[in-house]
Amino acid sequence: MKKNLLILIVLIMVFLPGKSYGRIDQDLDFIDVKIGKTYSALERVRISSANGISIYQKNDKEDAMMELPGDTMYISLSLGSYDNLDIYDDSNTYVTTLPANGTVLFGGETDDEEYLMTVNGKKYRGYTTFIGDRNGLSVINHLDIESYLYGVVPKEIPPMSGHEALKAQAVAARSYAYSTMTKHASEGFNVCDTTHCQVYGGYESEHINTNRAVDDTNKLVAVYNGNIASTVFHSSSGGHTESSENVWGGRVPYLIGINDPYSLNSINSNWKVEMDVDLLNEKLLSGGIDIGVINSIDISDKTESGRVVQLVFNGSRGDAEISGERFRSLLGTTSIKSTLFSIEGMTTEVETTESSLLFVASSRRIQTLESERGSINIISGDGRIANNKSDTLNVIGDKGLVSYKAPETIDIARGSLVISGKGYGHGIGMSQYGAIEMAKQGYDFEEILHHYYTGVEIIKY
Numbered sequence: 001m002k003k004n005l006l007i008l009i010v011l012i013m014v015f016l017p018g019k020s021y022g023r024i025d026q027d028l029d030f031i032d033v034k035i036g037k038t039y040s041a042l043e044r045v046r047i048s049s050a051n052g053i054s055i056y057q058k059n060d061k062e063d064a065m066m067e068l069p070g071d072t073m074y075i076s077l078s079l080g081s082y083d084n085l086d087i088y089d090d091s092n093t094y095v096t097t098l099p100a101n102g103t104v105l106f107g108g109e110t111d112d113e114e115y116l117m118t119v120n121g122k123k124y125r126g127y128t129t130f131i132g133d134r135n136g137l138s139v140i141n142h143l144d145i146e147s148y149l150y151g152v153v154p155k156e157i158p159p160m161s162g163h164e165a166l167k168a169q170a171v172a173a174r175s176y177a178y179s180t181m182t183k184h185a186s187e188g189f190n191v192c193d194t195t196h197c198q199v200y201g202g203y204e205s206e207h208i209n210t211n212r213a214v215d216d217t218n219k220l221v222a223v224y225n226g227n228i229a230s231t232v233f234h235s236s237s238g239g240h241t242e243s244s245e246n247v248w249g250g251r252v253p254y255l256i257g258i259n260d261p262y263s264l265n266s267i268n269s270n271w272k273v274e275m276d277v278d279l280l281n282e283k284l285l286s287g288g289i290d291i292g293v294i295n296s297i298d299i300s301d302k303t304e305s306g307r308v309v310q311l312v313f314n315g316s317r318g319d320a321e322i323s324g325e326r327f328r329s330l331l332g333t334t335s336i337k338s339t340l341f342s343i344e345g346m347t348t349e350v351e352t353t354e355s356s357l358l359f360v361a362s363s364r365r366i367q368t369l370e371s372e373r374g375s376i377n378i379i380s381g382d383g384r385i386a387n388n389k390s391d392t393l394n395v396i397g398d399k400g401l402v403s404y405k406a407p408e409t410i411d412i413a414r415g416s417l418v419i420s421g422k423g424y425g426h427g428i429g430m431s432q433y434g435a436i437e438m439a440k441q442g443y444d445f446e447e448i449l450h451h452y453y454t455g456v457e458i459i460k461y
């Protein structure tokens with residue numbers, strides 16, 4: 001009875017119009033960030049604050065609807081429903097039920113700028129709200145954009161970098177946040193806290209240096225033609241940034257490839273990956289590309305900056321064309337750090353011996369082959385260059401091809417390739433290591449931003 005009365009009171013207070021998400025906040029000082037995973041219907045989220053927890057309506061943060069009895073609360077979806085939340089206190093006593101549509105905020109007094117809430121062990125500024133749907137329960141941090149940036153900038157750039165580089169990153173992160181406000185609109189919030197949007201670590205990831213960079217660029221954004229620019233960035237360009245149309249298809253006037261000498265001597269400006277052809281085969285297979293044993297790889301198309309657009313794989317069962325970006329994601333974007341790469345050691349990769357004599361052993365006898373002109377190539381019966389799993393061995397000398405029945409254990413030389421590349425990331429927009437180098441050389445944050453984002457203006461939002 002008591003529970004039902006409380007539900008009724010709360011519903012009246014919130015004017016819940018059926019099941020609908022809280023509107024995406026049009027108050028552009030605030031942002032809704034999904035933090036952490038989606039919780040299952042059976043899980044509880046623990047929230048606590050040393051300064052108490054009050055409940056607000058999202059569109060009225062001045063007057064609290066109620067104050068919760070205690071500093072620690074447990075929130076979960078109501079049993080069998082994703083429209084409502086049940087709130088329990090620290091001693092597991094039921095407190096109230098609230099709508100799970102992101103319209104109800106949990107937070108401190110309005111004028112308490114230092115208020116922190118701990119959500120499952122991690123501290124956050126601002127307010128917390130919850131959205132339930134058929135996937136479960138999402139926890140949303142509702143906070144002003146400048147506070148959000150405190151938790152973003154140190155996750156995107158080393159906080160010990162030069163101050164002007166940190167300021168450039170703060171402006172880029174702010175502009176990018178404004179330009180991606182609708183990315184998760186269908187789910188009822190603005191951005192997530194992963195690399196999908198921008199990595200956000202909350203209060204504990206903040207650093208005094210990056211907070212100062214956010215403060216020193218308060219509300220400054222990059223605009224192009226009066227619109228906030230989508231100021232994408234990456235770790236290192238490797239010496240030349242890339243035009244957006246070459247990677248994402250759309251031409252964006254301020255995201256065009258430029259010569260970037262500042263990124264030449266940074267971490268990851270040069271990298272090298274050695275890879276066994278067998279492993280490459282496995283990776284392609286895992287991506288559904290089954291062309292048998294790889295014989296050769298051709299880089300068939302490159303951008304002006306040298307980034308790989310298209311590769312053609314020739315295998316024993318056919319050819320496959322894949323994009324440079326796909327190749328990167330199949331092999332792992334942390335190992336193939338960019339598409340600015342070349343491949344060596346992958347010719348029609350047949351083992352070549354220097355000797356003109358070749359001994360082939362089968363279970364019955366040893367056959368000696370002789371080549372008059374020096375080089376003898378070995379491939380297995382199924383065209384394979386590496387491991388001979390077939391029981392037939394083909395030997396090609398200068399005089400032609402001979403087939404032998406070979407014992408299965410014969411291990412023919414293994415093929416490998418070397419992928420050498422430059423830079424880290426997609427290469428579009430600002431190179432963060434380039435920005436750090438520019439700051440070292442005395443450029444200020446506006447000069448850094450103008451270098452990487454062609455034709456933008458820096459204005460106060």
Ligand SMILES: [Zn+2]
Pocket residue numbers: 183184191192193194196197198
């Ligand atoms: Zn996202």
